[in-house]
Amino acid sequence: MRGRRLAAAAVLALALFAIAGQASAQPCLIFVHGKQTNTNTFTTYTSARNYWVNGSNDFVRTATKELATSYYVVGYNGTRPYWEPQSAGEVANEIVNATNGGADGGGRRCARTFANGGTFWVVAHSMGNTVMDYVLGNNDASDPNFNANGPYDQVAARISLVISTGGAHRGSQGADAVCGNNNPFCNFIAAFIQSCDDATYWLRSSDDVQVRTYASAPAKTVWLTGGYEAIFGASACLSGEDDGVVQYASIFACNGSATASYDNSNVCNNSNKQEASGFRNLDACHENHDDERNASDSDVRKAIPGGNWLCNGVPCAPNTTVQSSMTTARYITLLY
Amino acid sequence: MRKTFGIVMIALSAALPALAQEKGWLARETAREYREQARFPESSRALKPGDADPVKEKRTATAQTQRGPEDRGPALSVRAESVSFEVGRPIRLYATVEDGIALEVTGEIVGAAGDLVATFAYGDDGRGIDKKAGDGVWSARVKMPEGLQPELAASYMVKVRSRLLDGDVRESVGGFLYSNPAAHLTGRYRDGLRDGSLVVSAEMDVTRAGRFHLAATLYSMAGEPVGTAQAAAELEPGRRWIELSFYGLMFHDRQVAGPFRLGTVSLATTGGMPNALNDLVENAHVTRAWQLEQMTTRPFGNPRLLEAASRLEKQ
Numbered sequence: 001m002r003g004r005r006l007a008a009a010a011v012l013a014l015a016l017f018a019i020a021g022q023a024s025a026q027p028c029l030i031f032v033h034g035k036q037t038n039t040n041t042f043t044t045y046t047s048a049r050n051y052w053v054n055g056s057n058d059f060v061r062t063a064t065k066e067l068a069t070s071y072y073v074v075g076y077n078g079t080r081p082y083w084e085p086q087s088a089g090e091v092a093n094e095i096v097n098a099t100n101g102g103a104d105g106g107g108r109r110c111a112r113t114f115a116n117g118g119t120f121w122v123v124a125h126s127m128g129n130t131v132m133d134y135v136l137g138n139n140d141a142s143d144p145n146f147n148a149n150g151p152y153d154q155v156a157a158r159i160s161l162v163i164s165t166g167g168a169h170r171g172s173q174g175a176d177a178v179c180g181n182n183n184p185f186c187n188f189i190a191a192f193i194q195s196c197d198d199a200t201y202w203l204r205s206s207d208d209v210q211v212r213t214y215a216s217a218p219a220k221t222v223w224l225t226g227g228y229e230a231i232f233g234a235s236a237c238l239s240g241e242d243d244g245v246v247q248y249a250s251i252f253a254c255n256g257s258a259t260a261s262y263d264n265s266n267v268c269n270n271s272n273k274q275e276a277s278g279f280r281n282l283d284a285c286h287e288n289h290d291d292e293r294n295a296s297d298s299d300v301r302k303a304i305p306g307g308n309w310l311c312n313g314v315p316c317a318p319n320t321t322v323q324s325s326m327t328t329a330r331y332i333t334l335l336y
Numbered sequence: 337m338r339k340t341f342g343i344v345m346i347a348l349s350a351a352l353p354a355l356a357q358e359k360g361w362l363a364r365e366t367a368r369e370y371r372e373q374a375r376f377p378e379s380s381r382a383l384k385p386g387d388a389d390p391v392k393e394k395r396t397a398t399a400q401t402q403r404g405p406e407d408r409g410p411a412l413s414v415r416a417e418s419v420s421f422e423v424g425r426p427i428r429l430y431a432t433v434e435d436g437i438a439l440e441v442t443g444e445i446v447g448a449a450g451d452l453v454a455t456f457a458y459g460d461d462g463r464g465i466d467k468k469a470g471d472g473v474w475s476a477r478v479k480m481p482e483g484l485q486p487e488l489a490a491s492y493m494v495k496v497r498s499r500l501l502d503g504d505v506r507e508s509v510g511g512f513l514y515s516n517p518a519a520h521l522t523g524r525y526r527d528g529l530r531d532g533s534l535v536v537s538a539e540m541d542v543t544r545a546g547r548f549h550l551a552a553t554l555y556s557m558a559g560e561p562v563g564t565a566q567a568a569a570e571l572e573p574g575r576r577w578i579e580l581s582f583y584g585l586m587f588h589d590r591q592v593a594g595p596f597r598l599g600t601v602s603l604a605t606t607g608g609m610p611n612a613l614n615d616l617v618e619n620a621h622v623t624r625a626w627q628l629e630q631m632t633t634r635p636f637g638n639p640r641l642l643e644a645a646s647r648l649e650k651q
Contacts (some may be wrong), residue, residue, distance in 0.1 A: 025651050083609050119647045142379035142566045144549040144606045157640045160648050161366050176400060180509035181494050201448055201493075205400050206511030207419040208491045213394060213513075213645075214611055216566065219378065220644065221366050234403045255388070257398040261407065276383065276390045276564075277373065308361060334650065335362040 005249070017134030025335055027121040027160060028110030029064055029071040032091055034126025034168070034293070035192040035199055036078030042086060045105025048075030051125075054294035054315035061294045063123060069336075070097035070111035074128075078192075081202035082130040082211060085149040091131050092150030095122070100156040114158045122162045123332065125293040126192070126246065127203060130168030130211050132222070137215025137275075145214055156219035163282075163335070165328050166226045166243050166292040168203055169274060170210060170250035175203040177237045182200035193245065205250070205258035210274075217275035223335075224279060225328060227287035228264065229299070241267075245289035252304070253279040264319040269306040279316050281306040282335075285328055295329035360651065367648035374641035375585060380533075380565040382586035383553075389561045391553045391600045394617040395419055399432075410436025410622070412506035414443075414496045420513035420613035423485050428465055429494060431458050431474040437501040441474040444495045444639075453492065454478055474529060480514060488605060489515040489612040497644040515612035518544035518605045525598065525621035532584040532632025536598060536623065537577045545571065547607035550578045552620070555599035556592040563590075568606065584631030594626035 033041055033051040040047035052059040052073070064071050074094045077086035098104070099120055101113040112118030138145040139156030147153055172193060179196035186288050191202045202209045231244025238247040240261035249260045253275075254268035263267065264284050273279035284302045291297035302324035303309045303316035316322055325332075373395035376382060383390075399415040410433055417428035431441045458476040462469030462485050465477045484490070494510040524539040536551060551566040563586035587593065598621040605612040 027651065035641070081609075117650075119646065119651060140378040141584070142549075142568055144568065144604055144611055145609070146568060148609070157643075160644055173400075173402075176509040180507060196450075198448075201491075204493070204509065204511060206493070206509070207397055207416075208511045208513040208610065213419060213613075214609065216378075217381075217390075221369055223362065223366075237402065239401065239403065239407060255393060257401065259399070259401045271387075276381065276387060277381075280369075306541060308365075310358065318539075336360075 005329055026069050027119040028098065028112070029069060030074060030095055030120055030122045030159070031060055031071065032074045032076075032122055032124040032128035032132060034078065034166075035203065037194060037197070039077050039079060039194055040091070041075040042077040045073070045075060045089060049073050049106055052293055054290070054296040057294055057296040059293055059295040059329040061319055062327060063332040065333050066311055068156050070109065072104045072108055072110055073106065076131070077107060078127060079197050079199050081128060081198050082259070083134050083148065083202070083214065087199075088131050088134050091150035092135050092155050093129075095120070095155045095159065096151050099154075116304045120159045121336065122159050123165070124162060124167065126167050126289065127168050127199065128164070128170075129164045129169055129222070130203065132164075133163050133211045133218060133238050134215050136161070136218035136220055136222070136278075137211070139219045140216070143216045159220055161220055162218070162222040164222050164224050164226075166246055166251055166289050167222075167224065167253065168246050169253035169279075171203045171205045172246045172250060173238045174234060174245050175200045175204055176205055179204055210258065212274045218278035222253070222279050223282050224252050225282040225285065225331070227289065227292050228283050228302075229286045229288040229291065229297070231288050241289065243289040243292060252281060264302045264304050266318070267304050281308075283309055283322065283331070285326070285331070287328060292328055295327040298325045298327045298330070300324055301326050303332065344368060363648040363651040367645040370641040370645040370648070374627060374638040374645070375635040376583050377636050377638060379567060380563060380581055380583040380586070381588045382563045383561045385560065385590070387530055387561060389553045389600055389604050390564055391551050392616065395602055397512075400508055400510045404446065404504070404506070410434065410500055410504065410506060412496065412508045414494060414508045414510040416494070416510060416512040418512075418615070420489070420515045422615060423514065423516045427478045427480060429458070429476045429478065429510070430496065431496050431508075432472055433498055433500065433506065436504075436506075438498045439501055441496060441498045443476060443497070445478065446493045446495060448491050448493075452489045453481065453484065484514065486514060486516050488608045489513050489610045491596050491610055496641060513610055513613060515614070517603065517612040517614045518542060518546045519548055519571070519576075519603065521601065521603055521620075523620075527621070527623040529626065529630055530581065532630070534582040534584065534596070534623065534626060534631070535579050536582065536586075536621065537579045538601065538620075540571070540576050540578060540603065542571045542573050542576050545573060546577070546605050547576065549604045549606050549611070550580060550601070551603045552580050553599050555597040556590070557595060557597060560590070560592075561599065562586060562592055562596065583636060585633060587628055587631045588633050591628070593628040594623050594625070596623045597621070598623070606631070
């Protein structure tokens with residue numbers, strides 16, 4: 001009897017050890033939001049946190065496996081151009097704070113600091129990715145805008161990777177339409193680019209405002225996923241597949257024209273990105289630009305060229321349905 | 337511990353359809369990539385056979401295309417001749433209409449604050465900068481007004497409107513950078529070897545103190561891009577040199593020996609946004625006939641990437 005108890009205790013101890021080991025090996029997730037029409041996410045933590053929430057649906061809660069994984073929510077001024085101190089500078093400083101074990105505005109902190117062996121994955125949505133491209137592409141003394149307004153070098157040294165959802169890596173054709181004040185068939189009233197403010201101006205698709213013009217290849221790999229569910233009125237002026245705000249050429253960081261028309265079958269593969277290295281495809285989902293960040297639409301996921309879904313041990317053919325009902329937030333839980 | 341983890345993995349995989357993601361794949365794949373990239377310093381990378389020249393790509397203007405509703409109907413594509421125009425150079429702009437016939441194409445140049453700088457008409461009459469009449473490529477040459485010289489650079493939006501034969505209208509938005517760089521390449525270059533890497537130096541005429549970024553792509557004499565290098569430095573006015581170090585391992589990766597051609601060189605004045613971009617210089621210099629044996633075979637061992645890989649592998 002005593003032997004059985006000892007054995008049971010040993011099994012329990014081993015199980016607890018296994019769980020503890022697993023938890024400590026998990027990355028801390030750092031969330032970077034997208035474009036804003038006001039400064040609320042910069043001035044109040046609640047707004048930054050709620051960016052990821054829609055009713056009872058919570059991207060952060062889902063992606064962190066019901067908050068079992070430690071996390072940190074960044075809030076920056078999403079009305080400013082991606083390269084400014086209150087955008088890129090603020091994001092860089094907050095990420096370094098997170099890696100030092102500092103708390104975000106809501107008191108959440110990463111379980112392990114960088115000094116204690118922690119790993120950190122950035123999850124960015126929309127313009128949050130443009131900001132990250134600028135930071136990670138200007139982290140080295142040889143880069144054009146090295147440490148322009150923040151500790152970009154420390155960010156690049158400390159984070160392991162970025163997961164980009166609906167990233168505006170090449171801007172948005174919606175910004176073209178809004179700033180051009182044209183195309184009556186387009187309607188971005190409900191989107192974050194409803195006016196041509198300074199941030200929107202710098203999200204257009206022409207080369208003079210593109211982040212790749214002012215940055216080198218990202219120092220850490222940016223993994224790309226994004227949606228193809230249209231938004232009525234807005235998708236009308238976006239080329240190819242889009243999430244209602246950002247077109248595929250931008251979501252998947254393609255080289256060439258930012259307004260080229262792509263779909264799940266022919267979107268640029270990993271050899272045809274806006275930089276020679278640093279961008280890799282994951283998959284596509286039937287989510288719109290809002291769904292991508294608030295986990296409110298559990299829908300179909302599709303394989304894309306160079307993506308990471310396997311079918312019978314080999315990469316799935318592009319446009320294969322790989323999941324019938326899965327949010328991007330839930331998908332992220334499969335990645336760590 | 338690994339076995340427990342493995343059982344969890346199998347359980348998760350079984351919950352999915354026949355399609356599955358291998359647990360931990362992302363961390364392992366990212367780590368693998370970092371170990372490969374760590375063979376080179378961040379400032380100098382080898383290009384794979386077939387890769388495009390990244391320095392040239394960044395300075396090559398792309399088109400902005402707008403179709404009709406739902407991505408249908410005639411498309412208006414607009415582009416500038418280059419990403420940036422140096423102060424004093426005329427702005428050359430182009431527009432094409434696909435799947436339709438344009439009766440006229442007009443444009444406006446607008447500043448970042450919404451200020452109207454110029455209005456103009458594109459021509460497809462074979463006159464001026466328009467190469468061929470009626471070929472569907474509409475061209476315009478615009479001189480920027482005096483007094484708009486930026487301290488460093490300024491972004492301008494180009495709003496283009498096309499009236500089509502069927503009565504429809506297409507509008508598209510492009511842009512360009514108007515740059516006032518504080519240095520120019522003089523055309524003098526020299527090359528040498530240091531620690532098994534090829535160092536190409538470029539001379540610059542600096543007119544205002546500032547931070548400068550130089551990038552270049554090296555080609556084999558057969559015309560294949562081999563690798564890139566970049567550098568940045570704070571410089572005072574006068575004749576100054578910036579060194580670009582092409583890490584020696586790239587030549588072994590590609591199995592090419594000298595001489596090499598400095599195929600594209602881009603200079604920018606940085607230290608403020610937007611940066612001022614100089615015109616791209618092509619075929620700038622041919623190096624001496626350096627031998628493959630003179631180049632290092634030692635991987636650089638980028639410590640940051642190796643550290644990141646190690647941490648990911650432990651996840």
